[in-house]
Amino acid sequence: MAEIKLQDVTKRYADGTEAVKRMSLEIKDGEFMILVGPSGCGKSTALRMIAGLEDISEGEMTIGDRVVNDLSPRDRDIAMVFQNYALYPHMTVRANMGFALKLAKVPQEEIDRKVEEAARILDLAEHLDRKPANLSGGQRQRVAMGRAIVRDPQAFLMDEPLSNLDAKLRVQTRTEVARLQRRLETTMVYVTHDQTEAMTLGDRVAVMRSGVLQQVDPPRVLYNDPVNIFVAGFIGSPAMNFFSGSIAGGKLKLPFTEIDAPDGVAHSGDIIVGIRPEDFEDARFAPENHAAGKEFEAPIEVVESMGSEIYVYFSFEGGEVSSDELAELARDSGVAETPGAGGGQAVARLSPESDVSEGTSAKLWFDAAKLHLFDPHDGSSLRRSKADQQAAVDATQQAIAAEHHGDGAPPEDDGDAAAPERDGDVKPT
Amino acid sequence: MRNRSPRAYLASTAALLIVLFYALIPVLWLLSLSFKTPATVSDRKFIPQDVTFENYTSLFAGGLDSALLRPLINSISIALIATVIAVTLAAFTAYAIARLDFPGKTVILAGALAIAMFPPISVVGPLFDMWRTLGLYDTYVGLIIPYLTFALPLAIYTLVAFFREIPWELEQAAQVDGATPWQAFRKIILPLAAPGVFTAAILVFIFAWNDFVFAITLTSSDSARTVPAALAFFTGDSQFTAPTGNIAAAAILVTIPIIVFVLIFQRRIVAGLTAGAVKG
Ligand SMILES: Nc1ncnc2c1ncn2[C@@H]1O[C@H](COP(=O)(O)OP(=O)(O)OP(=O)(O)O)[C@@H](O)[C@H]1O
Ligand SMILES: [Mg+2]
Numbered sequence: 001m002a003e004i005k006l007q008d009v010t011k012r013y014a015d016g017t018e019a020v021k022r023m024s025l026e027i028k029d030g031e032f033m034i035l036v037g038p039s040g041c042g043k044s045t046a047l048r049m050i051a052g053l054e055d056i057s058e059g060e061m062t063i064g065d066r067v068v069n070d071l072s073p074r075d076r077d078i079a080m081v082f083q084n085y086a087l088y089p090h091m092t093v094r095a096n097m098g099f100a101l102k103l104a105k106v107p108q109e110e111i112d113r114k115v116e117e118a119a120r121i122l123d124l125a126e127h128l129d130r131k132p133a134n135l136s137g138g139q140r141q142r143v144a145m146g147r148a149i150v151r152d153p154q155a156f157l158m159d160e161p162l163s164n165l166d167a168k169l170r171v172q173t174r175t176e177v178a179r180l181q182r183r184l185e186t187t188m189v190y191v192t193h194d195q196t197e198a199m200t201l202g203d204r205v206a207v208m209r210s211g212v213l214q215q216v217d218p219p220r221v222l223y224n225d226p227v228n229i230f231v232a233g234f235i236g237s238p239a240m241n242f243f244s245g246s247i248a249g250g251k252l253k254l255p256f257t258e259i260d261a262p263d264g265v266a267h268s269g270d271i272i273v274g275i276r277p278e279d280f281e282d283a284r285f286a287p288e289n290h291a292a293g294k295e296f297e298a299p300i301e302v303v304e305s306m307g308s309e310i311y312v313y314f315s316f317e318g319g320e321v322s323s324d325e326l327a328e329l330a331r332d333s334g335v336a337e338t339p340g341a342g343g344g345q346a347v348a349r350l351s352p353e354s355d356v357s358e359g360t361s362a363k364l365w366f367d368a369a370k371l372h373l374f375d376p377h378d379g380s381s382l383r384r385s386k387a388d389q390q391a392a393v394d395a396t397q398q399a400i401a402a403e404h405h406g407d408g409a410p411p412e413d414d415g416d417a418a419a420p421e422r423d424g425d426v427k428p429t
Numbered sequence: 430m431r432n433r434s435p436r437a438y439l440a441s442t443a444a445l446l447i448v449l450f451y452a453l454i455p456v457l458w459l460l461s462l463s464f465k466t467p468a469t470v471s472d473r474k475f476i477p478q479d480v481t482f483e484n485y486t487s488l489f490a491g492g493l494d495s496a497l498l499r500p501l502i503n504s505i506s507i508a509l510i511a512t513v514i515a516v517t518l519a520a521f522t523a524y525a526i527a528r529l530d531f532p533g534k535t536v537i538l539a540g541a542l543a544i545a546m547f548p549p550i551s552v553v554g555p556l557f558d559m560w561r562t563l564g565l566y567d568t569y570v571g572l573i574i575p576y577l578t579f580a581l582p583l584a585i586y587t588l589v590a591f592f593r594e595i596p597w598e599l600e601q602a603a604q605v606d607g608a609t610p611w612q613a614f615r616k617i618i619l620p621l622a623a624p625g626v627f628t629a630a631i632l633v634f635i636f637a638w639n640d641f642v643f644a645i646t647l648t649s650s651d652s653a654r655t656v657p658a659a660l661a662f663f664t665g666d667s668q669f670t671a672p673t674g675n676i677a678a679a680a681i682l683v684t685i686p687i688i689v690f691v692l693i694f695q696r697r698i699v700a701g702l703t704a705g706a707v708k709g
Pocket of ligand 2: 043044045083159
C-alpha cells in the first residue's frame with residue numbers, strides 16, 4: 001500500500017495529441033480515488049501512466065517513495081483491472097488468478113490458498129476450473145478483479161471495470177467493489193465515466209475534461225460546490241439546469257423570475273445560474289418559513305412519475321445557455337440529461353404528492369439559497385468560498401513559481417491541486 | 430450456417446460435391462493406376478481388373494538403396510527442419526512487426542513479400558553455381574536454405590496477421606502481473622497464436638514438401654534428393670515400359686505424410702481461441 005503522487009504529469013502521444021495536461025494529483029495511502037470525465041478526456045491515459053503502460057512525457061510520478069517514471073509495469077507492484085478485463089483466454093480461472101503469483105515464484109500451496117480465498121470472496125469458487133470463454137460477463141469481471149486482489153499490491157488501478165455489465169449487475173458489483181476496497185484498505189484509482197459510480201464509491205473524485213483536471217474533492221463537495229459549470233453539469237443526475245441571467249442593481253434576473261441578488265457576489269452583468277432539479281418544488285409543498293425562496297409560473301411540458309418523486313420538464317424563454325462546456329456534456333450524455341444545453345427546457349424534481357399535469361401551467365418554487373452562479377466568460381463558479389478562492393490563487397502562484405525555479409513545493413491542499421489548470425481552461429462563451 | 434433454408438443447404442452441398450469430385454478425380458485415378466499391373470495400366474478402366482501391390486513393394490525393394498526409401502527420408506527430414514526453423518524465426522519476426530514500433534518495419538514486410546513473389550526458377554541457376562563452389566550442392570543445407578528464403582515470408586505474413594488479432598491488453602495485463610517481455614511472449618502470446626503457428630507450419634511444410642525446381646536442380650544423388658525429384662528418375666522394368674504404376678504408387682505415398690501432417694495440426698487450428706479474453 002502506498003500513496004501515488006502525480007506532479008505536472010503530461011502525456012503527449014506520438015501524433016501530438018495531449019491526452020493529459022499538467023495533471024497534479026495526490027492520492028493518499030488507502031484512499032479510493034475516482035477519475036471521472038466524459039469519453040476521451042484522458043482518464044485511461046492517466047491510469048495507464050500510473051500503471052506504467054504509457055510513458056510519461058513530462059512531470060513526475062511517485063508511488064510510495066519511489067519515482068516510477070522509468071520503471072516498467074512489472075516493477076511498480078500495482079494491479080490493474082482493464083476496461084475489457086483482458087483475461088488470459090487459454091488459462092482456467094484458477095490459472096488466471098494465480099498467474100502473477102506464479103511469476104513471482106510464490107510456492108504452489110500458497111498460490112492455491114490465495115486463489116481459493118479470493119475466489120471465495122468473489123463468489124467464484126465453483127468456476128475455478130473453467131475458461132473465461134465459458135463465464136458470464138459478471139463472472140469475467142470478477143475474475144479480472146480476483147486477478148488483482150490475490151496479489152496484495154501497492155495499489156489497484158481499475159479502468160471502467162463495470163462498463164460491460166448490465167445495469168442490475170453493475171449496481172450489485174459496485175457495492176462489492178466498495179466493500180472489497182474497504183476490506184483490503186489498498187489505495188485504489190478507479191476510472192469511470194458513470195457519475196453514479198463516482199459519487200457512491202470514492203473517498204474523493206477527480207473530474208477531468210479534455211486532459212485537464214478540473215476539481216478533486218469528496219463527492220459531497222463536488223456536488224454542492226462545483227468549481228465550474230463543467231463539473232456542475234457533469235455531476236448529478238438529472239443534471240443541473242442552467243439559465244442565463246443578469247445581475248443589476250442588487251437584483252438577479254432569471255428567465256422566469258427575478259430575485260434579490262445573493263450576498264457576497266461581487267459580479268454584475270450577465271451570469272449563468274445553475275439550479276439542481278431537487279432545489280425546485282411544487283409551490284404547494286414548498287418548505288414554510290424558508291428565508292430565500294421564490295415562486296414562479298411554469299408551463300409544464302412533460303411529467304415523469306418515478307413513484308418516490310416526480311420529474312417535471314418545464315419550458316422557459318430567453319434564457320438558454322450555450323457554452324463549450326455544456327455542449328461537450330450534452331454530446332457525452334445525450335441532450336436529454338442536460339436540459340440547459342438542450343435549450344429552453346428545465347427539469348424539476350417535485351414531491352410525489354404534487355399533482356401538476358402536462359400541458360398546464362403550474363406554480364413552482366425554487367430554493368434561492370442553493371443557486372449556483374457561474375461566470376459566463378470562463379464558466380468558473382462565483383460562489384466558491386473565499387478561502388478556496390485564496391487557496392486556488394496560492395496554488396496557481398506556486399505552480400508558476402515552480403515553473404520558473406523548477407523546484408517549487410507542490411501544492412499541499414488536495415482540493416487545489418487542480419487549481420492551476422482551472423485558469424488555463426477559460427473558454428469564452 | 431445453421432439457419433439456412435433447405436434449398437440453400439442443398440445448393441451448397443451440391444456445389445461442394447462438384448468441387449470435391451473435380452479435385453479428387455485425379456487422385457482417385459492415380460490410386461487406381463497404382464494398383465494396376467503393367468499389362469492393364471492402359472486399359473482405361475477405373476476399377477483395376479486384377480489388383481496388385483507390386484507397384485508399392487517394388488518401390489521399397491532393396492531397403493535404403495530402393496527407389497523411394499531414401500528420398501522419402503530426405504523429404505521428411507528436410508521439410509521438417511525447414512518448417513521448424515522457418516516457424517521459429519518467423520514467430521519472433523512477426524511478433525516484432527506486429528507489436529513494436531521500429532524504423533523500417535514496412536520495408537521489412539514489403540521486402541518479405543517481394544521475395545516470396547520471386548519466381549524460384551530465376552534464382553535456381555545462380556544457386557547451382559554458388560552451392561557447387563560452397564560445397565552445399567547435394568546436401569540438406571543446400572535445400573533448406575532456399576526453402577527458408579521462400580517459406581519465411583509466407584510464415585511471417587501468416588503470423589503477423591495472427592499476432593495482430595491478439596488483444597494488446599493481454600500482454601499488458603501480463604506485464605502488470607509481473608511478466609518479463611519474454612514471459613509474456615512465451616506464456617500468453619505464443620499459446621494464443623498457436624493456430625497461426627500451426628497454419629504457418631502447414632504452409633511451410635507443404636511448400637518444402639512439394640518443391641520440385643530446387644530439388645531437381647540442387648541435388649545429384651540419394652544423399653539429399655527428395656521424393657518429387659526422385660520420381661523423375663524412376664525407370665521402368667525394361668527400357669520399353671513406362672514406370673507408370675510405380676510413379677502412381679509413389680505419388681500416392683507422397684501425399685500420405687502431408688495428409689497426416691495436416692490432419693494432426695488442423696485440429697489445433699480452432700478458430701476463436703481468444704474467445705473470452707475481452708469484453709462481456
Ligand atoms: N495511442 C494514441 N495515440 C494518439 N492519441 C491517443 C492514443 N490513445 C488515446 N489517444 C487520445 O487521447 C485522448 C484520451 O484518451 P483516453 O483513452 O485516455 O480517454 P478516456 O478518458 O479513457 O475515454 P473513455 O471514457 O472513452 O475510455 C483521446 O482523445 C484519444 O483519442
Ligand atoms: Mg478509457
